[in-house]
Amino acid sequence: MEKFDAIVVGAGPSGNAAAYTLAKAGLSVIQIERGEYPGSKNVQGAILYSDALERIIPEFRDEAPLERHIIEQRMWVLDDDSYIGTHYRSDAFNQVPYNRYTILRTQFDKWFSEKVSQAGAMVICETTVTDLIMDGQRVVGVRTDRENGDVFADIVILADGVNSLLAKKAGFHPELNPGDVALAVKEILFLPQETLESRFNVKEGEGVVIEMIGKITQGLMGTGFLYTNNESLTIGVGCMLSDFKEARIPPYLMLEMMKNHPAIKPLIEGGEMKEYTAHLIPEGGLKAMPQVYGDGWMIVGDSGMFVNAVHREGSNLAMTTGRLAAETVLELKQAGKDMSKSNLAAYRTRLDDSFVMKDLSKYKDMPGIFHANPQFFTTYPELVNNAAKTMLTVDGVDKKSKEREILKSFTSSRSLLGLMGDAYKMWRALR
Amino acid sequence: MLHIVVCIKQVPDSAQIRVHPVTNTIMRQGVPAIINPYDLYALEEALRIKDKFGGFVTVITMGPPQAENALRKALSFGADDAILVTDRAFAGADTLATSFALASAIRQIEKNMPVDMIFCGKQTIDGDTAQVGPGIAKRLNLELLTYISSITSVSAGKKEIVVQRRSEGGVQVLKTRLPCLVTMLEGSNEMRFATMPNMIRAARTTVKRWDRIAAGIEDVTKIGLKGSPTVVSKVFAPSPKTVKAEIVQTESNEPQDLVGSLLMRMFTKFPHVREELEKSATV
Ligand SMILES: Cc1cc2nc3c(=O)[nH]c(=O)nc-3n(C[C@H](O)[C@@H](O)[C@H](O)COP(=O)(O)OP(=O)(O)OC[C@H]3O[C@@H](n4cnc5c(N)ncnc54)[C@H](O)[C@@H]3O)c2cc1C
Ligand SMILES: Cc1cc2nc3c(=O)[nH]c(=O)nc-3n(C[C@H](O)[C@H](O)[C@H](O)COP(=O)(O)OP(=O)(O)OC[C@H]3O[C@@H](n4cnc5c(N)ncnc54)[C@H](O)[C@@H]3O)c2cc1C
Numbered sequence: 001m002e003k004f005d006a007i008v009v010g011a012g013p014s015g016n017a018a019a020y021t022l023a024k025a026g027l028s029v030i031q032i033e034r035g036e037y038p039g040s041k042n043v044q045g046a047i048l049y050s051d052a053l054e055r056i057i058p059e060f061r062d063e064a065p066l067e068r069h070i071i072e073q074r075m076w077v078l079d080d081d082s083y084i085g086t087h088y089r090s091d092a093f094n095q096v097p098y099n100r101y102t103i104l105r106t107q108f109d110k111w112f113s114e115k116v117s118q119a120g121a122m123v124i125c126e127t128t129v130t131d132l133i134m135d136g137q138r139v140v141g142v143r144t145d146r147e148n149g150d151v152f153a154d155i156v157i158l159a160d161g162v163n164s165l166l167a168k169k170a171g172f173h174p175e176l177n178p179g180d181v182a183l184a185v186k187e188i189l190f191l192p193q194e195t196l197e198s199r200f201n202v203k204e205g206e207g208v209v210i211e212m213i214g215k216i217t218q219g220l221m222g223t224g225f226l227y228t229n230n231e232s233l234t235i236g237v238g239c240m241l242s243d244f245k246e247a248r249i250p251p252y253l254m255l256e257m258m259k260n261h262p263a264i265k266p267l268i269e270g271g272e273m274k275e276y277t278a279h280l281i282p283e284g285g286l287k288a289m290p291q292v293y294g295d296g297w298m299i300v301g302d303s304g305m306f307v308n309a310v311h312r313e314g315s316n317l318a319m320t321t322g323r324l325a326a327e328t329v330l331e332l333k334q335a336g337k338d339m340s341k342s343n344l345a346a347y348r349t350r351l352d353d354s355f356v357m358k359d360l361s362k363y364k365d366m367p368g369i370f371h372a373n374p375q376f377f378t379t380y381p382e383l384v385n386n387a388a389k390t391m392l393t394v395d396g397v398d399k400k401s402k403e404r405e406i407l408k409s410f411t412s413s414r415s416l417l418g419l420m421g422d423a424y425k426m427w428r429a430l431r
Numbered sequence: 432m433l434h435i436v437v438c439i440k441q442v443p444d445s446a447q448i449r450v451h452p453v454t455n456t457i458m459r460q461g462v463p464a465i466i467n468p469y470d471l472y473a474l475e476e477a478l479r480i481k482d483k484f485g486g487f488v489t490v491i492t493m494g495p496p497q498a499e500n501a502l503r504k505a506l507s508f509g510a511d512d513a514i515l516v517t518d519r520a521f522a523g524a525d526t527l528a529t530s531f532a533l534a535s536a537i538r539q540i541e542k543n544m545p546v547d548m549i550f551c552g553k554q555t556i557d558g559d560t561a562q563v564g565p566g567i568a569k570r571l572n573l574e575l576l577t578y579i580s581s582i583t584s585v586s587a588g589k590k591e592i593v594v595q596r597r598s599e600g601g602v603q604v605l606k607t608r609l610p611c612l613v614t615m616l617e618g619s620n621e622m623r624f625a626t627m628p629n630m631i632r633a634a635r636t637t638v639k640r641w642d643r644i645a646a647g648i649e650d651v652t653k654i655g656l657k658g659s660p661t662v663v664s665k666v667f668a669p670s671p672k673t674v675k676a677e678i679v680q681t682e683s684n685e686p687q688d689l690v691g692s693l694l695m696r697m698f699t700k701f702p703h704v705r706e707e708l709e710k711s712a713t714v
Contacts, residue, residue: 002631030631037463122634127627147626274449 004028006329007142007153008121009129009166011038013315014301015159016112017056017322023121025330030151031121032144034128039109042161043186043279044315045225045234047209048103052316056323057115061097065107067229068207069098072200076263078214078224079385083263094206102207102227102234104188132156132170132297138340139170139296155329155339156297159322162280164303172299173290178242180284180367182222182309185251186236189271193231199267200228211312212258214381220247224258225312226267233271235259238281251278283309286364292351293344298325306356310363317356324350373422379413433486433587435477436537437510437550438567439470441494441501442557466501469552471622472615476582477550478509479620484587487511489540493521493532499638506633507625513636514540518643523656526558530566531653536646537571547590549612553578564614574611580619 008019011033019031035041047070053060071093076085093099117123133141133150141152160166162181167173193204200208212224222239237255244251259268282288282305289306292299300306301318308317328347329339337343351357387406391399414422443462466474477488490505492498493516502513516536524532540546549571551564561577568575576594580602583593590609595602597616625633648654681692698705 002628040463122631124627124630124634127630144627146624146630149627151627 002030002151003141004030004122004151004153005155005333006030006326007032007151007156008159009142009156010159010161010301010303011035011109011113011116011123011125012042012159012161012301012318013109013112014303014306014318014322015157016109016116017052017319018157018159018300018326019116019121019123019322020056020112020119021323021326022329023116023119025326026120027330027333029121030153031116031123032127032129032142032151033113033123033125035125037110037125038113038123039106042105042109043184043277044103044105045186045227045236045312046103046105046108046315047227047312048101048108049313049316050097050099050101052319052323054097056319063115064111065103067102067104068202068205069093070100070102070209071202071206072208074208074210076210076212076214077381077384078212078261078263079382080215081262082385082389083212083214083261084384084388100209102209102229104229129160129166132166134170137295139294154296157322157325157329158297158299158303159301159318160303162282162302164299167290167299167303170297172294172297173303176280176282177284177288178245179240180282180288180305181241182238182281182283183241183244183251183278184236184238184281185255185276185278186225186234187255187273187277188229188275189233189235189268190231190274191233191268191271195270196228196231196233202228214385215378220244220249220254223312226264232274233268235264235268240283241280252276281309281314282307283367285309285367286357286360287368289360293341293347295341295344296339298328298344298347300325306360308359308363310366311359313359320354320356321351324354324356375414375418375422383410383413433480433484433547433585434544435480435486435488435548435550436540436546437470437474437477437488437490437505438533438563439474439490439492439501439505439552440467440555440563441465441492441498442467442555445556464497464500466504467552467555467557469554469556469615469617471552472617472619473550473552473613474505474508474510475620475622476613476615477548478623480548480582480585481509484585487544489514491516491533491536491540493517493524493529493536496640499640502638503633503636506636506638507630508623509625509629512639514639514641516641516646518646520643520651520655523659524654525659525661526560526562526566527660528654528658530563530570531658532646532648533563534567534570535648536641537567539641539645539647545610547587547609548585548592549573549610551612551614553614553616561614564612568612571610571612574607574609576605576607576611576613578616579613580616582613 005027006022006029008015008029008031011031015031019029023029072087072089074085074087076083113123128145129142130145131143132139133143139156141150142156143150158164158167163176164173168175202208207228210226220239220243224237227234237258258264282302284305289304292304300321306317306321307314325347328350332339332343386409390402390406441464444465447462480486481488488510489512490502490510491514492501496517499515502515506513516532521532554561565575578597579594580597581595583595585592591606592609592611593606596605652658679692679696681688
């Protein structure tokens with residue numbers, strides 16, 4: 001019988017952060033990943049936020065496969081054939097150390113996993129954890145799909161991503177609510193470096209991020225994105241699963257429509273598709289969060305709904321929760337305490353003290369508001385785009401009349417009370 | 432107890448190789464490395480012999496340090512020992528230099544435990560020459576069995592092996608004495624799913640690393656680029672042929688009509704085919 005200090009299920013950013021932190025401190029760690037190699041199954045936009053990784057591997061900038069650091073952020077509100085938006089570019093983003101990078105997860109995860117192995121953890125791939133082994137109420141190990149596949153440990157960290165079948169099977173999670181998860185599809189389009197850099201007006205190593213909401217999502221609640229990698233673009237779109245179900249629009253079609261938007265088409269022109277992936281994103285926020293620890297177990301990353309959908313942050317919460325879970329284990333081990341539920345409550349305290357819970361509580365009402373008020377994604381984008389068009393069309397109509405026309409377009413689409421209500425709701429949610 | 436050495440090579444997963452659209456060079460970055468698929472048949476066959484008759488399986492590869500991953504995988508399937516023959520001096524080896532180095536390393540292995548059988552894959556998916564196996568056999572003066580589709584029996588006592596060999600137009604049943612070298616054909620078996628204890632053992636085992644000296648090689652003119660007479664003069668991607676499909680009308684669906692119409696169409700399109708056929712028919 002094999003017994004370890006810790007078992008980590010999954011080798012995404014959350015599992016890698018946990019396994020790395022534990023192994024580096026000298027604990028015996030086995031990490032089990034079902035993919036052919038770490039990263040083979042994982043999907044992300046992907047923007048990497050430096051801070052979370054820096055706290056785990058301070059020297060990551062010298063080693064990790066990073067694509068471009070972000071110097072410009074565009075936010076677009078799209079209508080059928082137009083967009084209105086902001087572009088923010090600052091030379092401050094060109095100061096080292098850089099704050100955000102684009103990455104390709106397959107390569108990034110592979111690198112991170114090598115660090116985990118080097119730190120001394122045993123990384124076992126192509127192996128699926130099928131069950132948790134219980135001793136009464138306490139998790140004491142995992143069962144895998146291999147012959148003689150049981151492995152035991154003092155603590156099992158579930159880092160198995162969104163839609164954790166394990167947590168559901170063990171009853172730690174209810175079945176995911178389709179209104180709490182988004183389905184995102186994305187493509188990687190190859191584009192020669194020189195073409196990409198001139199098209200986005202950037203120098204080598206510099207990158208641009210475009211975040212989009214509006215008509216692109218066909219009035220469904222969701223967002224689109226376009227990121228620049230070194231020699232490729234990532235383009236994707238995401239929508240709540242429940243909305244896809246209702247609207248009966250297949251995700252790939254939505255992405256196709258987005259790629260044909262007149263504002264986007266010229267940016268991706270000539271791009272050769274290299275990869276097509278689809279993945280779920282847990283976006284239910286704080287209100288959908290399951291219990292994240294118990295006797296002998298903890299949940300980290302997507303599996304615990306640790307995603308800030310408003311700011312498109314996931315991997316950083318994943319790494320942070322992985323690290324905090326590991327630090328909790330280390331602290332208990334050092335104090336000679338066991339991995340009981342009451343002792344592991346220290347994990348929750350660490351979470352509460354970090355940006356993770358602070359941000360998730362700040363935005364706890366957002367998912368609900370957007371869900372109940374689809375006008376944020378449909379009517380408003382159209383109105384704002386029309387307003388811009390009205391204002392910018394020089395046609396002999398005086399500006400005062402144009403303002404009145406714009407105001408009228410808003411109030412006829414949505415009552416004044418409705419408009420004020422929406423503003424209030426947003427203010428409350430963002431406060 | 433039978434001692435079986437299995438030669439494996441780490442190759443880029445050809446299913447995932449991409450060609451750079453601009454420079455037309457092969458993009459190796461990000462392409463996962465795998466065990467040459469043919470070598471898995473060799474390894475599985477060796478493991479089956481070990482399961483049946485008892486034995487010890489040593490896997491060996493010559494390659495860069497990353498090739499250790501291929502060996503670790505072989506260990507997880509159940510191989511007992513793994514040796515990575517790695518040295519800068521091996522860089523640029525062709526089949527001649529590769530088989531020289533591997534033969535020399537196998538001689539070193541033999542110093543600890545005599546070798547009864549060596550298994551290789553039929554060929555690799557990147558070099559594709561099918562020369563390394565025969566090259567090793569020749570150097571070690573072993574019986575050579577190529578294109579083997581199945582092992583019928585092995586007698587450890589009599590030191591004999593009976594195999595089936597695929598040849599043009601049939602299957603040969605061959606018997607020879609050990610030691611011998613076998614190159615395995617694809618589809619001869621299916622690789623097992625490693626057990627968890629073997630996965631863990633593989634993760635814990637330190638793969639032996641042999642440099643040139645440890646592999647028993649003194650003469651550096653026999654290895655690496657110096658020992659490789661093969662010259663790659665040009666690498667190119669064949670231009671895709673665009674041949675349009677044609678629909679051939681026939682009088683009826685009778686076989687003779689179908690064949691007749693098809694032949695007539697072919698003859699009008701490729702007159703030389705008719706000429707050649709007629710010539711060979713009159714001989
Ligand atoms: C046209 C051509 C171009 C080449 N270009 C280069 C080059 O640019 N750079 C370079 O470094 N090399 C080059 N090589 C060398 C070649 O790729 C080799 O690595 C080597 O010679 C093995 O030949 P192969 O892959 O054809 O193996 P095969 O002879 O097809 O392999 C048969 C079996 O031998 C065993 N085997 C083969 N190689 C190994 C190994 N390394 N370790 C253990 N077992 C092994 C395996 O069991 C395999 O199934 C080239 C070869 C050719 C023919
Ligand atoms: C399209 C898209 C765009 C995104 N963009 C961004 C972005 O720009 N920035 C950002 O920070 N975040 C982004 N995210 C979110 C981010 O990808 C996730 O939050 C992050 O990957 C979560 O990490 P994780 O380790 O919890 O889960 P994952 O990365 O999903 O890893 C879970 C791992 O567990 C393995 N596994 C699952 N079940 C088992 C089992 N039973 N046995 C063994 N192994 C198992 C899986 O194979 C997988 O490797 C995006 C997500 C999507 C889908």
